[in-house]
Amino acid sequence: MINATHLAGDSQPNPATDRFRFLAELIPQLVWITDPTGYHTYFNQRWIDFTGYTLADSVGANMWNNLLHPDDRQRARTRWEHSLKTGDFYEIEYRFLSKDGSYRWFLGQALPQRNADGQIEEWFGTCTYIEDQKQAQLELARVSQDFTTLANTIPQLAWMASAAGELTWFNKRWYDYTGTTLEVIRQDWRQVHHPDHLQRVMEGLTRSFHSGEPWEDTFPIRSKTGEYRWFLSRALPVRNHLGQIIHWCGTHTDITEQKKLQEQLERSYADLEVKVTFRTLELEREVQELRQQLGK
Template sequence: MVPASLSPTPADFSFLAELIPQLVWATDPTGYHTYFNQRWTDYTGYTLADSVGDEMWNNLLYPDDRERARKRWSRSLATGEFYEIEYRFRSKDGDYRWFLGQAVPVRDEAGNVAKWFGTCTDIHDQKMQELALRKREQDFTTLANAIPQLAWMADAEGAIFWYNQRWFEYTGTENHQEQTMGWNWQTVHHPDHVEAVTAGFRRAIFEGQESWEATFPLRRHDGEYRWFLSRALPVRNEAGNVLRWCGTNTDITEQKELQEQIERAYSDLEAKIMFRTLDLEREVQELRQKLNG
């Protein structure tokens, strides 16, 4: 049993509340704010007399966050569940910073909520980094979906974990995206080429090659095969270890057909030249025979 002299006192709570870096507050069971620590006053510029009440705190929130925060707090007051939310609080200088608001109920012996203790933790720097990262991800996705190629990313061992939208549209797997994840990309390859493609890609991965390139047909959603030029490069960390592979598939069907037409025309021309040469040699032989006769 803890001696009475060592039991926490209101003065101990006040000391702790002023020591921690968070904004600290307390309310009665209805959500009426009765206490704020000095950090609250320093940040908001509001005195304790200005801060007490049940709505004042909401007026300091960013306008877009107010309704969401009010609904979340009302639910906790009604149910007694743990309160947690991210929102933006206005400082005494007029700028807004992101905070993580949290509160827990304190219950009496009968189990009824007697009061709430809460904190607001400054998470602005982390939130800005998170939002910047999300923005870069959105920009990347927009760019990846705008390019005409089918784009993809695979892990260090070659298992694909991401495709752009054009891949799903081309293969017809938009509603069943897991069908071509991992090494299941082989299912849309032509059976006459898939083994060679797989062997070449595995060789690039396990031999630590600096790039991979291959030409092969891929099955479209309607069953037709079209030819693609595929290229991939490894992304490495500072130690030089491969983190992932980034690749694209570029449709070259028309170019390949044109190349085949040119090759056929060249072959036909060679054949014509050969036959014409033979004809000329025969005519020369016949002419010589006549002259000698």
């Protein structure tokens, strides 16, 4: 066991202490040691450089908690007390106050050192700087939230699938319209498709998933009330910097009203063509009759 008094400044030579000091000052983490009760007895130079606290100012039971962001203090204290009580591995993310007055994210970890009887003699801990990773993670979370908000705002039913075509996500409008869940759709997504169009839809999607070409089709989708409405469906592959497909993004746009209008126009055109045909025949008959009268 490394004697904390030596680490705190005892001048007697100790090879084990010297090796620990060398290692503790070499690694990039803030290093600390406590006794079995959680009383801090040692911090390395990196701790002093970051916090601006001297070793004399830093030792104690609660000083470290006062340097944490107010929102992290109770969570860190609760987790640390649990480890002290149970001997469990200590791990937590929290924000430490630096000497410039700003807070920075660290990953705190600690393991107990036990004697031959299994009793904890000391805790060895480190604080690893993770500010850059945490900010990237928070930014990713913000972007993800913005995407979710946007996806739930657009009028389309939106979805995502893996590179192989496995469905992984739907927006809220999809669930509101179909009345299904992701688990149900993963088991059998065909249940929301009209049987008359299912085979064509499956074949088209399969071709696109294999070829990587964009997909587009028009077909009816069943609502939670049992009504089928027509949708213009499209999907595009999302690729990484190597050009590899990482997932697919798709939308279903309700075109039921446009479809009805198109059918009405087609019927109108058909009716008009019939009327024109009959009128043409009628005119031809009148012309024939007129010729016969003129020839008499």
